[in-house]
Amino acid sequence: MKRRTLAVTGMSCNGCEQNVENALQSLDGVSRAEADHEADTVGVVVDDAVTDDDLTTAIEGAGYDIAG
Helix, strand or coil, rough: CEEEEEEEECCCCHHHHHHHHHHHHHCCCCEEEEEEECCCCEEEEECCCCHCCCHHHHHHHCCEECCC
């Protein structure tokens, strides 16, 4: 398992955090996700099968964007 931290734009409240966390946790291979709308980040614990594209697709599918 590895921990990733991603910069996410568009989160403005606790509900947004929950949306991002739920989208990521629905992926096979994601064991934990913790979003922080004040820091515009999400920390994710994933196995080696999960790619950056998988994470980006899940976040964008929830209506948010990856920064940078």
